[in-house]
Structure formats: structure tokens, C-alpha cells
């Protein structure tokens with residue numbers, strides 16, 4: 001009774017849920033359509049292939065519950081044939097789906113037919129479905145005109161034969177509102193509830209079942225075969241999945257241990273449902289110890305904590321973590337324990353603790369019970385430890401001494417084999433220390449002592465090797481093996497490096513000049529030594545080299561060392577000298593410093609020239625523009641000159657006169673060759689400077705007197721010299737060469753002439769002046785530069801009857817009255833005496849009197865070129881003289897006659 005009550009309650013809940021959706025579940029007495037088809041047998045449609053949807057707006061032909069078609073009742077009027085009895089479901093927009101149809105073959109007419117549908121062909125219906133029918137031949141179902149406009153229908157001849165699931169657009173078919181009641185109804189049935197066929201049971205799986213395994217397939221059934229069933233799992237779980245379509249239950253991961261009950265519900269179209277449950281039981285698999293029992297031997301003198309055995313315990317479920325421990329030991333002891341091996345998260349080992357209490361004579365066997373568990377089911381295994389008596393190893397051939405040659409001992413050579421024995425161990429282990437430490441030997445567990453590096457350049461003559469041997473448990477030793485290395489090579493020693501001060505090398509030192517002799521000592525006689533040198537900075541290796549045999553460091557044989565060039569990099573070089581005797585090398589350093597040496601300034605040319613004009617002291621002549629170069633940075637140059645007449649600006653090189661320089665002074669040279677010296681304060685260079693001085697017309701001629709008075713008679717013959725004018729000019733040369741002219745325009749005729757020497761003579765007859773007259777004219781003396789002076793000249797011509805005083809007489813008086821004239825006449829007289837004497841000499845010597853007159857005039861150009869020797873320039877003067885001598889045309893007489901003139905000037 002209680003079970004029935006529960007079902008009833010569920011049914012009521014279900015009705016409440018589903019009545020909203022599909023309407024109430026049909027009752028076995030429900031029917032929709034014409035209640036009594038018999039009473040509507042009046043007429044029948046005549047159009048063949050006619051389909052009707054009975055959609056009367058009063059919903060008479062609408063199904064109003066959820067269930068199944070149980071039977072059809074209709075009135076067959078007059079035609080026979082196959083009648084399709086249909087249920088249509090509106091989909092919206094005039095479109096309907098054919099939910100299902102039952103066909104009935106009418107063979108008898110004019111009668112009411114009730115067609116009871118077999119269970120298997122029952123059409124599932126819902127609230128809101130409509131009934132209709134179709135006949136491919138002539139219509140069968142009758143009707144009666146009655147009722148009102150709400151009893152309408154829709155007909156179509158284009159439906160044709162259909163199957164369940166087809167859709168049809170009844171909205172576009174012809175609708176009628178004519179009042180008709182069709183003689184058909186549908187009788188309904190609630191149908192059957194769904195149920196599970198295989199629930200209410202339990203299934204069992206192991207905990208190692210793979211994820212997503214198929215655990216169970218839930219199936220359900222409904223007697224209404226056309227009903228649609230929906231299964232759901234109502235238990236909320238993440239461990240299991242349920243596929244509502246196939247009914248498959250699977251595990252989403254590894255199975256949870258214990259039992260789990262899952263609830264399910266199955267629901268049909270009308271909301272009828274039933275529930276069921278499935279219990280899944282998970283069985284744990286115990287862990288397995290794969291490698292127990294097992295045994296091991298342990299020496300009684302074991303001291304360290306040590307892993308004895310690694311337990312292989314696994315659990316096939318990856319859910320489970322296996323832990324192991326020692327649960328008991330027989331006989332009881334705390335010598336053994338189990339723990340995770342270092343570095344592992346799964347492997348447990350059985351260990352013996354450090355400093356265990358083991359004694360072969362007391363206990364020779366321990367049974368260690370190992371317990372492993374996955375925290376549910378424990379398993380155990382036994383590990384047996386046998387205690388063994390230990391005998392220590394014994395050295396057989398130590399202490400000992402061995403001698404090895406240094407030269408032929410190379411890596412891998414065996415120099416000694418240690419022999420030791422152990423009565424209960426096959427494998428012995430050796431190790432060692434040595435003094436001094438870092439010895440070039442090693443010992444292998446075979447007992448062989450080997451060389452680990454080439455000993456040919458080794459310097460330590462011997463080692464003590466302290467050798468230990470172990471049988472794995474007991475360490476014995478040390479015993480000493482003394483190794484003496486014979487024939488050790490001694491490294492050469494550089495005896496004179498390093499130096500406390502750098503070696504200085506002057507720049508511009510000759511190529512290959514010696515810098516330093518490296519000296520070595522070597523206790524090994526007869527060895528050849530090889531020297532090498534490296535420089536820092538490296539450019540120094542191009543400046544210095546070492547003789548690889550003698551060790552002499554020299555300057556480069558090809559490259560000059562220039563301080564100014566190398567100072568861009570460095571003037572100090574650290575030379576690393578190595579010397580090798582073929583086995584060992586020694587190294588030392590030498591610092592070489594390059595010294596700056598003063599280098600001479602250099603003139604760019606051998607000869608320079610300037611020219612200027614004569615002038616007073618201090619006057620600038622010119623700048624020779626010396627192009628002097630000096631390799632020394634920052635060096636300053638000063639100039640000097642060796643000609644006393646000139647000064648040179650020590651800085652600029654501008655040349656000036658040291659004193660008044662007057663070419664009009666006899667013996668003053670127009671061209672002087674000097675030596676100019678440039679000095680940087682220490683070193684000098686010289687060059688020739690040719691200074692050319694040009695003459696200047698710096699003196700105006702001066703008449704000897706401002707006025708002259710001459711006397712002539714009208715009868716004085718033409719050509720007669722009546723007097724002399726004279727002028728002087730400070731200039732020498734062309735600027736000192738005078739010419740005279742007489743201005744007698746006022747006389748209207750040219751009565752007088754003047755010679756270049758100043759003699760005034762009668763040029764045309766004076767007879768017309770017989771009545772006596774004094775003629776006035778002007779005399780002009782002019783040098784070749786155009787400068788001039790004038791003097792008034794009066795020529796007194798007395799009457800012809802009167803004896804005219806001669807010019808000479810008159811002049812005589814005037815002449816001697818002038819003290820200046822007395823002076824020069826005196827000198828002239830002396831010279832004249834000399835001349836007479838000299839003439840006499842010439843007469844005596846050559847018997848010929850030179851013609852004084854032809855040479856009396858001094859040719860100015862000759863004076864220039866035959867100037868007296870100048871103290872500045874003796875050679876040049878000599879050359880000039882010789883040149884003149886070589887010319888056969890040279891006339892010495894004017895030279896000698898001109899001497900007095902020079903004397904005069906001095």
C-alpha cells in the first residue's frame with residue numbers, strides 16, 4: 001500500500017508539472033469531435049482526393065489532453081475505400097505537422113464504424129492537436145449542416161497521401177465557415193507510464209578502473225512504443241557522467257572508493273515518469289611489494305648510515321600513495337628503518353642507521369618486517385640482514401721508495417703498484433694524500449700509482465704519498481710511498497732583470513743599436529737557451545727585438561724610433577723577456593723609455609734673397625720668409641745673421657740695417673751675401689741670404705759758387721775757355737754724374753758753351769760786343785736723376801780799346817781770396833807734383849808719355865763695377881778685379897787717375 005501511495009504522489013506532482021505544457025493527461029473516457037457520428041449521416045463530400053482539417057473555432061475537433069488515440073468513431077456514408085484518420089499539430093503560421101495517422105479500409109457503407117486502434121499504432125497526442133482525415137478516392141465521412149459559423153473546417157485536395165512527420169500548410173488551404181458537423185470523433189487513452197528496466201541494482205568495480213570506462217547502461221521502457229522517453233541522472237556528482245541518449249554511466253576520473261548510489265528519472269512526452277537507482281561499489285586493490293623477501297650482508301664494523309635495500313612496492317590505483325615503514329625487527333633493534341630514498345617521491349629504502357650496534361658474535365641475522373600500505377590495505381614483507389665478520393685489508397708492499405726519471409715520465413705512466421690483501425673482500429679501494437700537496441700522481445683501485453702530468457719540467461724533486469686502502473668498510477693506512485724524481489730540470493734564471501729604473505733609449509738611435517743585454521744563469525750545463533720578447537703596448541715589438549740566441553735587446557733593424565711618432569701611443573714600453581731551456585721558461589720584464597732628443601731646426605732652402613733700398617739704421621729691407629721646420633713639438637726658433645751691416649729680427653726674420661747704409665759712401669756694396677743661422681736654443685742650421693741694396697738719388701747737385709764772373713774780350717777766339725764752373729753731388733754712380741748747361745736765351749744767341757767738365761768756352765764770336773758789356777746767363781748742373789742746381793754767370797767784355805783784364809788774372813785774385821780754393825789747390829799741387837814725378841817715371845820706364853787728357857774723365861759706370869774692395873765682400877771684389885784683368889780692353893790709366901778723387905772724398 002505504501003508503494004502505491006508513493007507512486008500516486010509522484011503521479012499527482014507530475015500532473016501538476018505537465019498540465020501546463022501538454023494539458024491534462026487523457027482519461028480513458030475522453031473523446032473529442034462529434035459525440036454521436038450516427039446523428040450526422042446527412043451528406044457526404046463529393047470531391048475525390050479530399051483532405052479535411054477540422055478546426056472548428058469552438059474547438060470541438062481539438063484534442064484537449066495529453067495521451068494516445070485509443071479509437072476512431074465515424075459514419076461511413078455511401079463510399080467505400082481507405083480512410084486516413086489523422087492528428088495534426090499546429091507549428092504556427094498556418095503550418096501543421098502530421099503527428100500520426102491510422103488507416104481504415106471501409107468496405108460497408110451507411111453505418112457508424114468504430115475503429116479501435118491496436119496499441120502498437122496508437123498516435124501520441126497533446127492538448128491543441130486537431131483531427132482530420134483524408135480519402136484518396138471519394139469521401140467517406142458524412143456530415144450534417146447544422147450549428148453556427150464556429151463550426152468551420154479547412155479542406156484541400158493537394159495534401160495527397162502523407163506519412164507521420166510531414167508538414168502541410170493548412171493556412172493556405174481553403175477555409176469554410178459554413179455550419180457543418182462532421183460525423184467523426186477520436187477516443188483517447190492516458191497511455192502507459194515509462195519505467196526503468198535494469199535499475200535497483202548495484203555493480204562493483206576495482207579502484208584501478210580506467211577513467212571514462214563504461215560502468216553501466218541504464219535502459220527504460222514504455223508500452224507506448226511511439227512515446228518519447230527522457231532519462232536524467234538526478235544525483236549531483238562530478239565522479240560520474242550519464243549520457244541521456246545512450247543511458248551510459250561512466251567514471252569521469254579514477255573511481256572514488258566506497259559505494260555511490262546514483263538516482264535516475266525517466267519521463268515520457270506527457271510527463272509521466274518513474275525513478276530508479278544504481279549503486280556503484282568500488283573495491284580497493286591492496287599494494288604489492290614486488291621484491292620481498294630479500295636479504296643483504298652487512299659487515300659488523302659498518303659505521304655509516306646506509307641504504308641497504310630499495311623496496312619496490314606499487315599500487316595499481318594511481319589514486320593511492322604507498323608508504324612503507326619498518327613495522328618490526330626480530331630480534332628487536334632500532335638499527336634499521338625505512339624512509340623515502342633521497343630524490344625520490346615513491347621509492348622507500350631500508351636503511352641501517354649510523355653507528356649501529358652490530359656484533360657478529362651476538363646476532364648474525366635480523367628479520368626486518370616492512371609494512372607498506374595505501375592507507376587502506378597494508379601488506380608486509382620480510383627483509384633479512386645477515387651480519388658478517390669483517391677482516392681489514394693489509395698492505396703487502398708498503399712502505400716503499402721508488403725512483404723515476406723526470407724526463408721520460410709522462411701522463412699515465414705507472415710508477416708503482418700497491419699490493420694489499422683482504423681475506424674477506426675481493427674489491428679494495430685506494431686513496432691517498434701527498435706531501436707536498438698537489439703531487440702529479442694518482443692511485444687507482446687496482447693499486448697502480450700513475451703520473452698525471454709531464455714531469456720533464458717539474459721542479460720538485462720528490463713526494464711522500466700517504467696511501468690508504470679500504471675494503472669498503474675499514475680504512476687502513478696511511479702507508480708511505482716515497483717517490484724521488486731524478487734529473488729534475490732547473491729553470492734558467494734571468495739574473496739582471498727586472499731593473500729598478502727604465503732603460504732609456506734616445507730617439508733616432510741608430511738602427512740595431514744595443515738596448516740591453518739580458519743575462520741568465522742555469523745550473524743545468526750544456527743547455528741551449530732561447531730568448532723571446534713581447535711588448536706592451538704591442539707596437540713596441542716593431543721597435544725592439546731580441547736576439548733569440550744571445551739575449552741582446554736591440555732597436556729595430558728597419559724602423560727608426562721617432563719620439564714624436566711613438567708618443568702618440570706611448571713612450572714607455574714594458575718588454576716581457578722569456579728565456580727557455582727547452583723544458584722550463586723564466587720570465588722577467590724590462591721597461592724601456594724612449595727619450596726625446598732635441599732635433600735641429602732645418603731651413604727649407606739653402607739660399608734666400610731679399611732686396612731693398614739704402615736707408616738709415618733700422619730701416620726694414622725685407623722678410624726672407626724662411627721656411628724652417630723643427631720636428632720638436634713646441635720648439636721655438638731664433639734667427640741671427642753674420643753681416644754686421646744688418647740686423648735680423650730673431651723671431652720674424654725681418655732684416656733691417658744695423659747702421660746707416662749709404663751706397664754713396666765709397667766701398668759700400670750693393671749686394672751682400674750673409675749666413676743666417678736659425679737656432680732652437682741648442683741646435684742650429686744655416687742658410688745663405690743674399691741682400692741686394694738699391695741706390696737712391698738722395699743728393700742734389702750743388703754749384704761750387706752761387707755766381708761766377710768771367711772775362712772775355714770781343715776778340716777772344718771761338719773755342720777759348722774763359723772759365724770753369726763746377727758742381728758737386730753726394731751721390732755716387734749715375735745719380736752722381738753731372739751735366740752742365742748754360743741758359744743764354746736772354747742773349748739771343750748761343751755765345752758760350754760748357755763742356756761736361758764745366759769749362760766755359762766761347763762758342764761764337766764776341767766781336768759785336770766791342771763797346772764793352774757784361775753778359776748775364778745762368779749755369780745749371782743736373783744729375784742723371786734729374787736733380788739740379790743753378791748759378792749766375794757774368795761774362796765781362798770790356799771795350800776793345802781798353803786792354804781787357806784777362807779772366808785768368810781776375811780770377812787769380814778772386815781765386816786765392818777763397819780759403820777753400822787755397823786748400824784744394826795745395827792738395828792739387830802736391831798731387832800735380834806726384835803726377836809729374838809719376839809721368840817722369842813712365843817716361844823713363846816706357847819712353848812714352850801717357851795721354852792724360854783721354855783718361856781724365858771718370859766714367860761713372862766703370863766706377864760702379866770697379867769699386868774698391870769692401871770689407872764685407874772681399875772675394876767678390878777680387879773676382880771683379882780678375883775679370884777686368886782678363887779683358888784686354890781694360891784701361892788702367894783712368895783707374896789710377898781717379899785715385900785722387902777717392903782720396904779727395906775721404
Ligand SMILES: *[C@@H]1O[C@H](CO)[C@@H](O)[C@H](O)[C@H]1NC(C)=O
Nearest residue numbers: 289290291311312313314347
Ligand atoms: C617493480 O616491480 C615491477 C613488477 O615486478 C616491475 O615491473 C618494475 O619495473 C619494478 N620497479 C622497479 C623500480 O624496479
Ligand SMILES: *[C@@H]1O[C@H](CO)[C@@H](O)[C@H](O)[C@H]1NC(C)=O
Nearest residue numbers: 395396397417418419420421
Ligand atoms: C701481492 O702479495 C701477495 C702476498 O705476498 C702475493 O701472493 C701476490 O702475488 C702479490 N700480488 C701481486 C700482484 O704482486
Ligand SMILES: *[C@@H]1O[C@H](CO)[C@@H](O)[C@H](O)[C@H]1NC(C)=O
Nearest residue numbers: 429430431432433468470475
Ligand atoms: C679515503 O677514503 C675514505 C673512505 O673511503 C675517506 O674517509 C677518506 O677521507 C679518503 N681520504 C682521502 C685523502 O680522500
Ligand SMILES: *[C@@H]1O[C@H](CO)[C@@H](O)[C@H](O)[C@H]1NC(C)=O
Nearest residue numbers: 525526527528529549581582
Ligand atoms: C745546442 O745547439 C748546438 C748548435 O745548434 C747543438 O749542436 C747542440 O746539440 C745543442 N745542445 C742541446 C743540449 O740541445
Ligand SMILES: *[C@@H]1O[C@H](CO)[C@@H](O)[C@H](O)[C@H]1NC(C)=O
Nearest residue numbers: 642675676677684685686687
Ligand atoms: C753652415 O752649416 C754647414 C753644414 O751644416 C757648416 O759646415 C758650416 O760651418 C755652417 N756655417 C756657419 C757659418 O755656421
